[in-house]
Amino acid sequence: MKISGGITVKVSELADKLGLTIFGGASGLQNEIKGGYTSDLLSDVMGHACSNQVWITVQTHKNVIAVASLKELASIILIKGLEPAQEVIEQSDIEKIPLLGTKEEAFEITGKIYNILKG
Amino acid sequence: MHFEYFIEGGNFAEAGSTSSQVKKTLKQLNVDGTVIKRTVVALYEAEVNIVAHAYSGKITVELDEEKIDIKIVDEGPGIPDIKRAMEIGYSTASPEVREMGFGAGMGLSNMKNNSDKLNITSTVGKGTEVEIINYFHL
Numbered sequence: 001m002k003i004s005g006g007i008t009v010k011v012s013e014l015a016d017k018l019g020l021t022i023f024g025g026a027s028g029l030q031n032e033i034k035g036g037y038t039s040d041l042l043s044d045v046m047g048h049a050c051s052n053q054v055w056i057t058v059q060t061h062k063n064v065i066a067v068a069s070l071k072e073l074a075s076i077i078l079i080k081g082l083e084p085a086q087e088v089i090e091q092s093d094i095e096k097i098p099l100l101g102t103k104e105e106a107f108e109i110t111g112k113i114y115n116i117l118k119g
Numbered sequence: 120m121h122f123e124y125f126i127e128g129g130n131f132a133e134a135g136s137t138s139s140q141v142k143k144t145l146k147q148l149n150v151d152g153t154v155i156k157r158t159v160v161a162l163y164e165a166e167v168n169i170v171a172h173a174y175s176g177k178i179t180v181e182l183d184e185e186k187i188d189i190k191i192v193d194e195g196p197g198i199p200d201i202k203r204a205m206e207i208g209y210s211t212a213s214p215e216v217r218e219m220g221f222g223a224g225m226g227l228s229n230m231k232n233n234s235d236k237l238n239i240t241s242t243v244g245k246g247t248e249v250e251i252i253n254y255f256h257l
Contacts, residue, residue, distance in 0.1 A: 042167075043225035046160050047232065059220045066135030070142060070159050087132075 007119035008032045011075045011098045014054070018112060020077065021101040023084050025092035031074040035117065038110045042067050049073060056110055060084045062091050069095040077113075079106050120148075120183075126169045126176040128195065131219065134170045137178055138163040141189075148182070154253055157233040158187055161251045164226040165191040171216050172196065173246065186235075189251040197243040205231070 012029040015022060022029070037049040038056040042063060045055060051072035057064065060082050068076050076092070078084065081103040084092075092099035102109050122144065124137040138159050145155045162178070169176035173195025181188040198204050204211075205227045212222025231237050236252035 040220050041223040041225065042220040043164065043223050043229055046163055047225055047229040051156075057220075061219055062132055063134055063219065063221075066139065067163075070135060070138055070163055 005119070006035070006117045008034050009116060011054070011100075014075075014113065014116065015098075015100055017116060018102065018109070023078075023092065023099040023101055024089035025075075025096055025098040027093070028075070028096040028098045031098065033074045033117065036110065036113050037073075038106050046071065054113060056106055056113070058082060058106070060088060062088050064088070065091040065095050065097055065099070068097045073097065075100055077102060077109060079104060079109060120181070122180040124178040124180075126166060126173075126178060126193075128170060128172075128174040128176070128193075131170055134167050135163055137166050141180055144180075145187070150187070151255060154187070154255055158189070158251070158253050161230045161233040161237075161253075162189055162191075164230045165189075165249050165251065167221060168226060168247075168249075169193045169195070171212055171221055185256070186252055186254045191249040191251070192246065193248075194246045197245055198239070198241040198247055199243050201239050201241060 011031045014033060032052055033054045034052040036054045039045050040058050045067055049071050052074045054075045055068060055073050056077045058079055060078055064076060075098040078101045084099060141162060142159045173193035176193035179190045203209055207228050208224040210222045210224035216222045234251040235254050238250040241247040
């Protein structure tokens with residue numbers, strides 16, 4: 001969702017604040033985050049996410065990078081301590097989409113990011 | 120201008136690569152950003168449908184001064200009931216495809232919402248033809 005009156009945070013700042021693991025796509029860490037979308041359905045993200053949002057998901061396969069790149073999302077955060085395969089990390093590097101991770105569940109990490117972005 | 124791309128059914132690793140190439144081309148041609156965004160969503164869904172449901176497909180992109188016209192023709196099982204397939208939540212995707220987060224029954228509605236004109240014709244046992252038209256200025 002877009003947060004009205006919210007602030008913009010760089011991916012690197014969000015990763016620092018929340019202690020997120022950086023798996024790949026480090027060259028995009030200066031991307032600006034202006035909102036977020038939490039979903040595990042790719043067509044839901046294609047249809048409803050907006051550019052410069054951070055995407056929170058359990059999906060770890062390569063198509064996630066394609067969706068994020070096509071939608072010009074700021075970053076992807078994998079939840080529950082899930083780790084991407086090497087080919088997915090390489091794709092995130094190619095597409096310059098920061099691929100991050102947290103041990104937390106979607107609910108917790110989404111809430112924390114919402115609080116940061118609402119300023 | 121005219122571009123053609125071939126899509127292999129079942130090859131999920133490459134799903135989205137044609138949409139990505141088309142997006143780059145449209146950006147280079149300075150097409151309006153909103154038109155690019157909408158076209159890319161509609162085309163991506165069509166591309167995924169070939170990968171998830173068909174054996175192979177061909178995507179033809181035609182550009183002129185007023186519009187982008189994309190034809191997606193596949194060889195595959197076809198759609199028995201297009202009206203039903205258009206319903207949000209209806210899907211015939213396999214459990215494996217659904218586990219990847221595809222097959223949520225939202226693809227065709229995304230295509231409809233992101234195209235100015237959408238034509239779908241299908242022959243069961245033969246294949247499906249989709250045409251997406253987006254105008255640069257409505």
